[in-house]
Amino acid sequence: MPEGAEALCPALRLIGRASLPLGRLYEGHVNALRLVLRHGGPAQAEAAARDARQGLLFAVWNTDAAGDPPLGFTGGVLQGGKVLCSGAGWVARALVTSRATPEAPPQMLLVPLRPGEGADLSPWTAQGMRASATGRMTLTGLPAAPLGQPGDYLRQPDFSAGAWRFAAVQCGGVEAVLGVLRAHLARSGRGGDPHQAARLGQAAIAAETARLWVESAAARAEAATPPAETAAYVNLARLAVERAALDVLELAQRSVGLAAFLRPDPLERVARDLATYLRQPAPDRALGEAAATVLGAAAEPGDLWC
Numbered sequence: 001m002p003e004g005a006e007a008l009c010p011a012l013r014l015i016g017r018a019s020l021p022l023g024r025l026y027e028g029h030v031n032a033l034r035l036v037l038r039h040g041g042p043a044q045a046e047a048a049a050r051d052a053r054q055g056l057l058f059a060v061w062n063t064d065a066a067g068d069p070p071l072g073f074t075g076g077v078l079q080g081g082k083v084l085c086s087g088a089g090w091v092a093r094a095l096v097t098s099r100a101t102p103e104a105p106p107q108m109l110l111v112p113l114r115p116g117e118g119a120d121l122s123p124w125t126a127q128g129m130r131a132s133a134t135g136r137m138t139l140t141g142l143p144a145a146p147l148g149q150p151g152d153y154l155r156q157p158d159f160s161a162g163a164w165r166f167a168a169v170q171c172g173g174v175e176a177v178l179g180v181l182r183a184h185l186a187r188s189g190r191g192g193d194p195h196q197a198a199r200l201g202q203a204a205i206a207a208e209t210a211r212l213w214v215e216s217a218a219a220r221a222e223a224a225t226p227p228a229e230t231a232a233y234v235n236l237a238r239l240a241v242e243r244a245a246l247d248v249l250e251l252a253q254r255s256v257g258l259a260a261f262l263r264p265d266p267l268e269r270v271a272r273d274l275a276t277y278l279r280q281p282a283p284d285r286a287l288g289e290a291a292a293t294v295l296g297a298a299a300e301p302g303d304l305w306c
């Protein structure tokens with residue numbers, strides 16, 4: 001596995017296993033730093049590295065509120081805000097996207113923030129991921145610095161292939177559910193029951209499937225494989241992880257029963273965090289694009305990804 005992914009993949013998985021909200025924050029931090037290092041000038045890269053070493057939290061905030069105009073940027077100052085911003089109130093360096101019109105390519109901008117500035121967590125009414133401090137950010141009047149060129153944010157294969165990182169965090173969540181299920185069966189003495197054993201075995205298969213997909217996707221995404229193939233493979237990987245997660249959630253909830261939904265059972269929290277964090281952009285499109293790559297490929301099915 002290429003150098004960066006070799007360390008990052010298990011880090012994302014292990015953090016996700018311990019806490020999915022923390023994994024979400026760390027994944028955003030890594031994504032922002034990566035984009036700065038890839039598209040920023042030497043001074044921006046140096047400043048970001050220094051800030052990160054000093055413990056400042058970075059994030060990528062790309063989502064505009066439905067129905068609102070996109071975040072504006074004129075005269076070096078922002079106009080508007082973003083929604084679904086993880087780490088709102090805690091992030092010190094936000095990488096946001098701005099568009100002159102809804103159809104224009106997005107321009108990345110770096111925004112320095114003070115603690116709590118512009119943050120509103122009240123719109124986050126989701127059942128899970130509360131500790132990710134995901135909310136609305138009002139950025140009007142704040143200065144920002146352009147990063148890279150318009151459209152760089154969407155540059156492929158990085159844009160699609162970066163999905164391996166949230167899939168790695170989700171994979172950690174799957175492992176957390178498996179761990180709680182196993183502990184429950186051991187504690188309750190029900191693990192020897194053939195139905196319970198079968199579900200635990202199926203959950204173990206799903207968790208390992210997720211891990212194998214993620215590791216393979218990470219290696220491809222960070223290596224110099226052709227862009228279309230990389231994006232297709234990572235798209236398949238993220239959906240394989242989603243499927244594994246949905247299966248493991250169902251198996252664990254059936255095995256544990258009502259307690260799985262009662263606070264403070266550990267399964268209750270990790271299950272709602274995982275169910276919420278599984279919701280990532282455009283899963284249908286990801287599958288459709290991957291299927292189109294498979295359809296157009298000349299290789300035999302078994303050699304598609306060799």
Ligand SMILES: Cc1cc2nc3c(=O)[nH]c(=O)nc-3n(C[C@H](O)[C@H](O)[C@H](O)COP(=O)(O)OP(=O)(O)OC[C@H]3O[C@@H](n4cnc5c(N)ncnc54)[C@H](O)[C@@H]3O)c2cc1C
Pocket residue numbers: 024028059060061062063083084085086087129132134276277278279280281282283284285
């Ligand atoms: C905990 C958490 C933290 C987040 N933090 C951040 C953050 O820090 N920064 C940030 O920018 N974002 C963040 N997000 C937002 C995230 O990146 C996704 O944008 C969001 O979760 C996707 O929501 P959705 O399921 O409604 O996606 P959608 O893409 O709207 O998908 C919903 C369904 O609609 C389908 N669909 C999508 N488009 C179409 C279409 N055109 N026509 C028909 N069907 C369609 C999809 O395939 C899917 O079935 C966060 C999300 C979560 C859950």
